[in-house]
Amino acid sequence: MAYRNAHPGRDHIMRLSRRSLLAGGAAMAAAGTLASPAILRAQAGPIRIGVLHSLSGTMAISETTLKDVMLMLVEEQNKKGGVLGRRIEPVVVDPASNWPLFAERARELISVQRVAAVFGCWTSVSRKSVLPVFEELNNILFYPVQYEGEESSKNIFYTGAAPNQQAIPAVDYLMTDENVQRWALLGTDYVYPRTTNRILDAYLKQKGVAADDILVNYTPFGHADWQSIVAQVKRFGSAGKKTAVVSTINGDANVPFYKELANQGIKATDIPVVAFSVGEEELAGIDTAPLVGHLAAWNYFMSVDTPINKEFISTWHGFIKNPRRVTNDPMEAHVIGFNMWIEAVKKAGTTEADPVIDALIGVAVPNLTGGISTMMPNHHITKPVLIGEVQADGQFSTVWQTPGTVVGDEWSDYLEGSKDLIADWRAPMRCGNFNVRAGRCGGG
Amino acid sequence: MVARWGTAGHSPGVPSLCTAGRAVRRIVATLAILLGLAAPAAAQGGVQGEAIRALATTNFDELARAVERLALSGEPNALGIVEALRDGTLLFRQADRAVFWRDAQGRMRDAATGEVAEGVAPAALRPLRVNNRVRRAIDATIGALSLSNPDPRVRLAAAERVFRSRDPDAIPALDAQLARETEARVRHAMEAARAAAVLGSAMADDAKLAAVALIARRGDLEARNLLAGLAGVSEAVAQAAAAGVAAIDRRQAMLRIVQDIYYGISLGSVLLLAAIGLAVTFGTMGVINMAHGEMVMLGAYTTFVVQEAMRRNAPWLLDWSLAFAVPLAFLVSALAGALVERLIIRFLYGRPLETLLATFGLSLVLQQAVRTIFGPNNREVGNPSWMSGAFELGGVLVTWNRLWIIVFSMIVLFGLMLVLRRTAFGLAMRAVTQNRRMAGSMGIRTPWVDCMTFALGSGVAGLAGVALSQIDNVSPNLGQSYIIDSFMVVVFGGVGNLWGTLVAAMTLGIVNKLLEPIAGAVLGKIVVLLLLVLFIQRKPRGLFPLKGRAVES
Structure with missing residues (x-):
């Protein structure tokens, strides 16, 4: 493969030491050869980018695919001649689903490997862990997963959905098209579901939903026994009003959850479940026949019928050498982020962090659903929102879609303390939490 | 033709709207047929074929209404067509809105006649996609059309479907089947379905009161859902329904x-x-x-x-x-x-x-x-x-x-x-x-x-x-x-x-x-x-x- 793992310098030094052994301890010569490639590298060597995704531990199941997609994108770009006339070289590290290790690996990528940008992280807690590192060392992180918002950093570019690009449109769809009046918000107990549900709770109440018509329930990671919770939802849904479940249940726990729904006979036509963390990859491990009609909200589905998506899927299948592998939303986010970075580097004419960060704002690249995504001054991008229903073949069929693209809203308009905040990283404001009411940077 | 009232057809909260909607819908449908709005020049067959051709749409609201209309059209193949739609084997041709279904051998059959259609280019056909609203219409239609099925299990499932859809149009079919139903379980389910349909209809209060009592006796969460969501009824019926809900709640608490x-x-x-x-x-x-x-x-x-x-x-x-x-x-x-x-x-x-x-x-x-x-x-x-x-x-x-x-x-x-x-x-x-x-x-x-x-x-x-x-x-x-x-x-x-x-x-x-x-x-x-x-x-x-x-x- 066209990348080197973690320690690209090592084989070099080893070869050198062997050679110097042969030369009988010619230390001077060794020092000379050691120095010259370093100078060469600085001038016309490859541009390095970091790939920071867990390849072992609990998150490996989701993140390994994103590592592969990054390698594919780099390979494709190098076929086109790289960027600025230089090859791109990915440096892959494994933070092993261990949040503090993410920060260590990020530091290593930036200070030791001298990467120009990093593509990585999945969970919000891993992003929060690397954020201070990127700000301290002034580097660039592209974060490809849908998240809870309430953040904007100078050094992070958020290519996944903010809540207003996923959760709010999904609720709107259920409210208008399915006449849903009662809401069960089920989630795994950590920061993303809790913040998303807080936003949804405020949004629903603003729309006139009574507090009695909202049920909030949290379960631990990997929850397996869903009997009583599904029964509770069933009871909640028997109040004579159309009921829906909004699920921020994450990871493994979804499989027993959907199995229990099917076993207790809850059909999508009675109580639909709209999920924000269930994509093609997650459905690959489930028999989806009983789930037909349950919903998911994303900015991309593999089933989207556009020429650019067809091309992407066939490139992916060719790269991974498995025609049955699925594609999903965070993969598209990496495609968009990588192409934006290439465009910004071309525009800036350098890979230095500050010019590229400035150049990134306003960069527009095609997304895979047939539109154009633009990087906004708040470091979030514009994306279309798609609502899809699960099909028997494990794919989603798009049943609704926003007419245009939606701008990612970093500070939710529905939460106290964040509705007055905006982020704008253009000069002269250059602020991630400008309070429009107080008229100054720095939050409340 | 895409109007919001069409979606109210199966929402539990608004039975009165729902019947009104249906009536309007029927008028609109008839008008559409009379004016030949949807009928291409090359239409074969009469009004019945038209009910099938109305399915050829990518708009889910229109499709759901077309399914409901098909149920009332008396089309002999209606049940088979709706089942094919549910199974995803129904396709249509954009050019002339002809509808086909793919049989088990992969041959295309004309939906109206059931004959194998020769020389149909598969590339010109698009599968008809459904969403949850269409699925509900499909469920209601399959229920209404299979009430007289010889298999008691199918009849039972049909009665359950009608219970959920509360379609007043199914009352005559239910009455006809109830008159000759011998299986106790099926009979029971059909009586409940009929009661649910009565509550969704414009019938007199005494019929509705009897229906409320019957549903309250059922005692499960679906019955509770139905009674709790009853709207646009007289004071007496509403009171009876509230009492029914309370009784069900007591039972459910145990x-x-x-x-x-x-x-x-x-x-x-x-x-x-x-x-x-x-x-x-x-x-x-x-x-x-x-x-x-x-x-x-x-x-x-x-x-x-x-x-x-x-x-x-x-x-x-x-x-x-x-x-x-x-x-x-x-x-x-x-x-x-x-x-x-x-x-x-x-x-x-x-x-x-x-x-x-x-x-x-x-x-x-x-x-x-x-x-x-x-x-x-x-x-x-x-x-x-x-x-x-x-x-x-x-x-x-x-x-x-x-x-x-x-x-x-x-x-x-x-x-x-x-x-x-x-x-x-x-x-x-x-x-x-x-x-x-x-x-x-x-x-x-x-x-x-x-x-x-x-x-x-x-x-x-x-x-x-x-x-x-x-x-x-x-x-x-x-x-x-x-x-x-x-x-x-x-x-x-x-x-x-x-x-x-x-x-x-x-x-x-x-x-x-x-x-x-x-x-x-x-x-x-x-x-x-x-x-x-x-x-x-x-x-x-x-x-x-x-x-x-x-x-x-």
């Missing part, structure tokens, strides 16, 4: 306790299965085996491998794959257990801390080994048909998979007791547990008994893996999530006592499930753990401590 206890027993049986192997290794041998969960995982992966092998070689046996998986999982885990005992644990007897660390390391090794062989992703283990779905028992919903796991856990428990009490090996094992030196003096080969005991405990863990593969994810982390619970059960029940393990597992399961609706799943677990800690403070040896001189020493 059922809820029964249901929660059943869920508790079900959780308890899972805990029991996970812990029972540990009760043997930890309970009788005193080995703190942190790799116990991985023995469970091995059992689950064995199930996966057996199922995959069958899927490839003997698909007709797939429903019985678990019967093959059970002995194999036992053997695989037992063999792994025997190896672990011979290679690691026997060197560490009497050194609990080192055993703990060594077995913890072993658990990581086993996890990574499985991850390397099978990949990090979850593996799909299918549920056989006899373990899917649920049935109702006196108003309590019992899911088959949980029921079978309760039965299986009891079989394993009593099977294990039988081995311990009635076999020579069991006798030797108990002798070694109670007094190792004396047993050795009596000629029992204690190292061999140790090895076999550990293998037995691990094998039972493998059996648990088969059961867990049916309700949880088969992943390398499967065992980790059960190891703490297993130790909790064994310590709570009293070390070395299988009855104690049973009582402890059931108690923890039931307490957990009773707390869950009140405190939530996260807090519930914490409360259970706290209660357990307090209990162990009072009774350090658990519920049923072993007594005797051997224990004291």
Whole structure:
């Protein structure tokens, strides 16, 4: 493969030491050869980018695919001649689903490997862990997963959905098209579901939903026994009003959850479940026949019928050498982020962090659903929102879609303390939490 | 033509709107046909063919209405067409809005005539896609059209569908079928369906009052949903409905306790299965085996491998794959257990801390080994048909998979007791547990008994893996999530006592499930753990401590 793992310098030094052994301890010569490639590298060597995704531990199941997609994108770009006339070289590290290790690996990528940008992280807690590192060392992180918002950093570019690009449109769809009046918000107990549900709770109440018509329930990671919770939802849904479940249940726990729904006979036509963390990859491990009609909200589905998506899927299948592998939303986010970075580097004419960060704002690249995504001054991008229903073949069929693209809203308009905040990283404001009411940077 | 009122057709809250909507819709439909709005010049057939051609749309609202219209059109093929739409085998041609369905042989048939259509280019056809609203219309239509089906099961399902759709148009068909229905269960369901349809109609109050009373007697959550959502009715009917809801609530409150206890027993049986192997290794041998969960995982992966092998070689046996998986999982885990005992644990007897660390390391090794062989992703283990779905028992919903796991856990428990009490090996094992030196003096080969005991405990863990593969994810982390619970059960029940393990597992399961609706799943677990800690403070040896001189020493 066209990348080197973690320690690209090592084989070099080893070869050198062997050679110097042969030369009988010619230390001077060794020092000379050691120095010259370093100078060469600085001038016309490859541009390095970091790939920071867990390849072992609990998150490996989701993140390994994103590592592969990054390698594919780099390979494709190098076929086109790289960027600025230089090859791109990915440096892959494994933070092993261990949040503090993410920060260590990020530091290593930036200070030791001298990467120009990093593509990585999945969970919000891993992003929060690397954020201070990127700000301290002034580097660039592209974060490809849908998240809870309430953040904007100078050094992070958020290519996944903010809540207003996923959760709010999904609720709107259920409210208008399915006449849903009662809401069960089920989630795994950590920061993303809790913040998303807080936003949804405020949004629903603003729309006139009574507090009695909202049920909030949290379960631990990997929850397996869903009997009583599904029964509770069933009871909640028997109040004579159309009921829906909004699920921020994450990871493994979804499989027993959907199995229990099917076993207790809850059909999508009675109580639909709209999920924000269930994509093609997650459905690959489930028999989806009983789930037909349950919903998911994303900015991309593999089933989207556009020429650019067809091309992407066939490139992916060719790269991974498995025609049955699925594609999903965070993969598209990496495609968009990588192409934006290439465009910004071309525009800036350098890979230095500050010019590229400035150049990134306003960069527009095609997304895979047939539109154009633009990087906004708040470091979030514009994306279309798609609502899809699960099909028997494990794919989603798009049943609704926003007419245009939606701008990612970093500070939710529905939460106290964040509705007055905006982020704008253009000069002269250059602020991630400008309070429009107080008229100054720095939050409340 | 895309108007919002069309969507109100099946929303429960607005029956009066709904009937009005239907009437308007019919007028609109007739108008559309009369004016030839939707009819292309090359239309063959009359009004009936038109009802089919109306399906050729990509707009879900229009499609849902077209399905409802088809039900009323008297089209002879209507049921087959709607079923094809549900199964995704209905296609249409954009150019002339002709509708085709693909039969089992992959041939295209004209939907109107049912004849094989020759020379249809598949590239010109697009499948008709449906969403939940269309699915509801499909359900209602299939229900209304199959009320007179010769198969009583189909009639029962049809009645249930009409009950949900509350379609007043189905009343004549229901009346006709009720007049000659002989099957009591079907009759019952049809009366309920008719009552639901009456509540959705514009009939007089006395008919509605009778319907409310009938539905209230049904007493389940769907009946509650219907009565609670009744709107636009007279004062008397609304009062009767409120009283009906109150009666159902009283009944459901009773059922809820029964249901929660059943869920508790079900959780308890899972805990029991996970812990029972540990009760043997930890309970009788005193080995703190942190790799116990991985023995469970091995059992689950064995199930996966057996199922995959069958899927490839003997698909007709797939429903019985678990019967093959059970002995194999036992053997695989037992063999792994025997190896672990011979290679690691026997060197560490009497050194609990080192055993703990060594077995913890072993658990990581086993996890990574499985991850390397099978990949990090979850593996799909299918549920056989006899373990899917649920049935109702006196108003309590019992899911088959949980029921079978309760039965299986009891079989394993009593099977294990039988081995311990009635076999020579069991006798030797108990002798070694109670007094190792004396047993050795009596000629029992204690190292061999140790090895076999550990293998037995691990094998039972493998059996648990088969059961867990049916309700949880088969992943390398499967065992980790059960190891703490297993130790909790064994310590709570009293070390070395299988009855104690049973009582402890059931108690923890039931307490957990009773707390869950009140405190939530996260807090519930914490409360259970706290209660357990307090209990162990009072009774350090658990519920049923072993007594005797051997224990004291």
